[in-house]
Amino acid sequence: MAGPLEQFVIKPLIPIEINGIDLSITQSSVWMGIGIIVATLLTVVCMAPKAMVPGRWQNLPEMFYDFISGMVKDNLGAEGNKYFPLVFTIFMIILMGNLLGLLPYSFTYTSHIVVTGALALMVFFLATLVGIAKHGLHFFSLFMPAGLPIAIAPLIVVIEIVSYLSRPLSLSVRLFANMVAGHTMLKVFAGFSVALGVFGVVPMIFNVALIGLELMIAFIQAYVFAILTCIYLKDAIELH
Amino acid sequence: MELEAAKAIGAGIAVIPLLGVGIGLGILFSSIITAMGRNPSVEDAVKGSGLFYFALVEAIALFALVIALLILFVL
Helix, strand or coil, rough: CCCCCCCCCCCECCCCCCCECCEEEEEEHHHHHHHHHHHHHHHHHHCCCCCCCCCCCHHHHHHHHHHHHHHHHHCHHHHHHHHHHHCCCCCHHHHHHHCCCCCCCCCHHHCCCCCCCCHHHHHHHHHHHHHHHHHHHHHHHHHCCCCCCCCCHHHHHHHHHHHHHHHHHHHHHHHHHHHHHHHHHHHHHHHHHHHHHHHHHHHHHHHHHHHHHHHHHHHHHHHHHHHHHHHHHHHHHHHC | HHHHHHHHHHHHCCCCCCCHHHHHHHHHHHHHHHHHHHHHHHHHHHHHHHHHHCCCHHHHHHHHHHHHHHHHHHH
């Protein structure tokens, strides 16, 4: 029987190697493509009727749009409109990864730190560059809260810098660890079902409830990633 | 054999932060219920930010879990 962590092994489907660099098409990249296709279908095809009163299918992308647009407006104000496409894309790609990963025999691409780390580093560098472009060197006053007594400034500035630099780490590890922990838990309980025979029904019922919890966590994690993106951009634009 | 035992003990020690996370989540949810009980009209706002902070606190438990898994399977 496969161990609970074997589901995260990446298997190459079409091996490609150029100059010693492994560029294989893996099941992870295939599922990432499926995620993009589903998200595109959801936003383009479902919105095609453009009805004034939305039907059931049109309601779905409109709900996501309203949700993210409200979040961006609350955090960044009217100026945040230009960041809406970025936040919406990040939200959809993470939501698709989390939700499609719950299908049996599928693969959760957000359960790999390389994917979440790349997304988090992109957000981190974007926020820093936006702040520097907008405020110039004044941006570094972000590390020195206003009204700080000069005596404890060296300590606080170091803490602020460390907390700023640990943002991409906590952002990526939060999403990745949630997905790994959730899927490992599901597989451990599935293993109990196999081992217990007839009485395996009990862990199976528990597993059904866990799938519900995982659905909620899939949504919450996408939401948290999107709102933290908004908050980091807000910090860079408004400087406290 | 001794290395295996040390790994198991280390992984156990690595998840001690769950103590703090449990206390934190308890305080968080008790405050949400108190707020909703005192003023039911703020339910939506309190629930929204409550879920957000739930995810932030829960992340600490998962950091500990990742360290434990690293000790068990990678180290």
